[in-house]
Amino acid sequence: MEMTAVDERRMTELFENLEVPEGVTIELLRGEIVMMAGPDLVHNRIVRSVALQLPSDRWEWLMTQDIDILSEQSEPVPDLVVLGSDAGPESGRLLPSEVVTMLVEVVSKNSVDRDYGIKRSIYAAGKVPAYLIIDPIVAHCVLLTEPVGGGDEADYTVQRITKFGDPVPLDLLGFELDTSEFKTLPGVRPHRRP
Template identity: 70%
Template structure:
């Protein structure tokens, strides 16, 4: 896809209204639409959000993110930024203001969360990306983004099983995963 095509797609996406109950994201020039999430998914997002101190951190669910130099506007399940970041207003939150993004894997988002978004968030220089995976009962914390575009990735990866705490050092907390639920009857995958 050429830069003109990607720019055109981003412009089109800015005015795009998905059907009610459908979440839409722009990921590297492609519009991806998903049905509403499972209850297990929503309970995990709520649990993670509740553990992040509100007085120090802004915790936003389903906030559109602007990734610099990318034809991408992902909508993470949770975005965390310092209260002093002062994002202003508008539909898009600049990725450089974000401290942590959280994606809870759904039954249909495994590849997007582990591969596509990993590269997109690293390209946007988001310092930490937490993948919470109720398909296989694990959390993957990615830190230290490097590279650009499709080659961007995180240098550090830490895997924790549900029930173990996840050290979110950038936030100064240990995330308790004891109460995270899992999907039943879903075929496991081999990521990370």
């Protein structure tokens, strides 16, 4: 069933006025509202490690920041948002995807399909230059660059997989990400993504 423009607008309004319990993340992904429970310690420590490694003279990082991807009826909340230190607006709830250099998602047990699937497509449609998926289930990082296309057809043309322990070359940001401290999630069944 196709959603009409009215339904989509109503969905966005509903989304923006929802009262969300403490510790729950809520995202709008192509008109669908998705809720996630609070993340695992493993997840949060990986996010912290990435943030601390970013060269702070050139890059700003944000957490729990809603991204506005206008063309997409989407307001995702990536685990980490990286932008040039003078790139973003001064204020506002939403950060336009055009000013973002890299988005980072750390995979959790319930986010595998979203992180590798719809978010890959949404972030490419939003022309985000780099999307880094850090996966503590299968102990690898997937760096996606060079977004092309729009809507459901949008994707990244370059994909580079790096095992935990090896450095991830983040050329766009001018440094290599050290993954040697990244831990894995115990007792989660491995998957076959990307």
